[in-house]
Amino acid sequence: MKNLPEREEEREQVMRKVHERSARKCLDLARTNGGLYTKAAQFVASLQGGAGDKGIPKPYVEVLRVLTDAAPHHPFAEMESVIVRELGSPASHIFLRFDEVPIAAASLAQVHRAQLPDGMEVAVKILYPSLRREMASDFAMFRRLGSQIRPGGYDMGWLVEDFERTLRSELDCEHEARNCERAAKLLEGRESVRFPRVVWSLTRKDILVMQFMHGLLRISEPEALLASGLELEECGQVVSDVLTELALVHGCVHGDPHAGNIYLVAREVEGSSRVKPALVMLDHGLYHHVEERVRKDLCLLFLACI
Known part of the structure; x- marks a missing residue:
């Protein structure tokens, strides 16, 4: 220096x-x-x-x-040890189909696509065993x-x-599942947001099984959004509306809203040939809960800025 x-x-x-x-x-x-x-x-x-x-x-x-x-992924033989420990049986005994190659790998876990015996397609998030x-x-x-x-x-x-x-x-998949259901409850009735359904019978501390969401579009790839018939301004508005409502109305702040955790899908509008965006929130491991006094102060700050 x-x-x-x-x-x-x-x-x-x-x-x-x-x-x-x-x-x-x-x-x-x-x-x-x-x-x-x-x-x-x-x-x-x-x-x-x-x-x-x-x-x-x-x-x-x-x-x-x-x-x-x-993020680099781990071999399935290593990951299946978590399934056996948490659920008591290997994947082939629990799922009708289980893809051993993950569809996503993050720092703490990786996600595999699978199908339940009743035909439901699911995403299986498994924390790394080490x-x-x-x-x-x-x-x-x-x-x-x-x-x-x-x-x-x-x-x-x-x-x-x-x-x-x-x-x-x-590092608690059950905590994440509860966060997901809580956020879904807070935003129920809003057509522009989707939450995967939790399969509680197969969810444990180190494993999370949720409904597989089809048609996901990355919010960081405008070309893909346009190709799906979506308007970029509407996409930005939906992302802003949903995350802002969670924070300012409900005091619930998503702590990790990057492009690998939140996506968009094109939803059909009844009586129209157009499609509109809906936000899909997948990762709910980290939320911050704002005290009511602070939440109201934040609302006043936003109104003052406007």
């Missing part, structure tokens, strides 16, 4: 190169270790805009963002790193504490 150029523009260029180099090393670390390390990288990548830029330099957000969509075993040592390492490493003078300690607090609430 002492040898940095005096001119501010030159200093920023040098520091950006330092951060980019460090961010690539963090990406390699997360890919090698997986699990909580991938989650930590995703957590950093979500800190974009506003106060996030003050706490985390932009190169970390930009480089680590790839892990929000492309997570709980490795959690204590991983968090101890994160705290140690946070206290010792200060890239460019940035204090990382607050990030570790916030990460640990939010992560523990995500």
Whole structure:
């Protein structure tokens, strides 16, 4: 730091190169270790805009963002041990069909497509079996790193504490299922939102079975939305309306609304040839519940801004 150029523009260029180099090393670390390390990288990548830029330099957000969509998956033999432990039998004894290759892989779990004996198509979310075993040592390492490493003078300690607090609430599939049903209840009657139905008979702490949702469109791919006959302005309005109603009307804030967790589908409108967007919310592991006094203050703030 002492040898940095005096001119501010030159200093920023040098520091950006330092951060980019460090961010690539963090990406390699997360890919090698997986699990909580991938989650930590995703957590950093979500800190974009506003106060996030003050706490985390932009190169970390930009480089680590790839892990929000492309986390490595685990072999099915490893994942089936969770099914046997939680449900008492292998997948072939429980499901009529079970696809061993996951349709999605995240930092804490991966999702497989399956079919129940009654014909219902489901998505089976399975937490990685090594997570709980490795959690204590991983968090101890994160705290140690946070206290010792200060890239460019940035204090990382607050990030570790916030990460640990939010992560523990995500390691409970039954808690996630209850969150899903609660959000669905709060928004029932609204045609522009869809929630998958929970299969409680097959849901446990480490496994979540839900209705498989067809026709999902990524909100980050405008070309696909347009090709499905949707208007982008209506799509943006639906996403805004649903998440804002949850927060400002019900005090229930979705804590992880990125493009891998919320999607759109094209819904037919009765008496019309047009289609309109409906929001599909899949991941309900992390919610923040706002106190009534704070919720009302937020509403007043919005009205004042308008």
